Amino acid sequence: MYDSVLIPTDGSEMVDTTLEHGLRIARDHDATVHALYVVDSRVARAAEDAREAVEASLRSDGEEAVEHVLARAEEAGLEAVGEIRTGTPQKEIVEYAEEEGIDLIAIGTHGKSPREKLLSMGSVTERVVDSASVPVLVVRD
Numbered sequence: 039m040y041d042s043v044l045i046p047t048d049g050s051e052m053v054d055t056t057l058e059h060g061l062r063i064a065r066d067h068d069a070t071v072h073a074l075y076v077v078d079s080r081v082a083r084a085a086e087d088a089r090e091a092v093e094a095s096l097r098s099d100g101e102e103a104v105e106h107v108l109a110r111a112e113e114a115g116l117e118a119v120g121e122i123r124t125g126t127p128q129k130e131i132v133e134y135a136e137e138e139g140i141d142l143i144a145i146g147t148h149g150k151s152p153r154e155k156l157l158s159m160g161s162v163t164e165r166v167v168d169s170a171s172v173p174v175l176v177v178r179d
Contacts, residue, residue, distance in 0.1 A: 039141070040063060040064070040067040040141040040142045041067070041139075041141055042138065042140050043067075043142045044138070044140040045057060045072065045073055045074075045107055045144050046073075046074045046076070046127070046131045046143070046145050046166075047073055047104060047106070047107050049075070049102060049106070052146035052147075052179055053146060055146060055177055055179065056144055056145065056177040059177050060142075060144030061110060061111060063142065063144065064111070065115070069116070070118065071107070071116050071118040072118070072119055072121070072138060073108055073111070073120040074121055074123065074131060075101075075104050075121075075123075076122075076125060076127040076131065077093060077096045077097055077122065078125075078126070078127055079125050082096065107120065128162045128169065131170075132169050132170050132171075135170060135172055140172055141172060142173050143166060143172060143174045143175070144175045145163050145176060146163070146178075146179065147178055147179065163176055
C-alpha cells in the first residue's frame with residue numbers, strides 16, 4: 039500500500055515525533071523513506087543584502103536536517119533518500135510528492151492557536167493537506 043513515505047523536515051524537534059509515526063508506517067510496509075528540506079526562497083529574498091549568506095545558512099541547516107532523518111531511517115533498517123530544494127515549502131513538498139510517486143506524506147504541526155494561524159496566514163502543513171493528491175498523516179506536537 040505504501041511503497042514510499044515522504045517526511046518533510048524543518049530541523050525542529052517536532053520532526054522526531056513525526057519520525058516515530060512515519061518510520062513505523064514505512065517499516066510496516068517496507069517502504070522507502072524520502073527526507074525533504076526546503077530552503078524557503080521568501081526568507082532569502084527578504085534578506086536583501088545578505089541573501090547569499092542567509093541562503094547558505096539555510097542550506098547548511100537543511101543538510102543537517104536531512105541527514106538526521108536519513109540516519110533515523112537507516113537505524114530502522116529502511117532504504118532512505120534525501121533532497122534539498124529551494125522554493126516555497128508547501129509547493130515544493132507537493133511537487134516532490136508528485137514527481138517521486140510518493141504514497142504518503144508524514145508531516146508535523148506545531149498546533150498553532152487560531153490567532154497564530156491568522157497572523158501567519160495558515161501553516162505549511164495545512165497547505166500541504168489542502169493541495170496534496172496523496173494521503174497526508176499530520177502529527178501534532
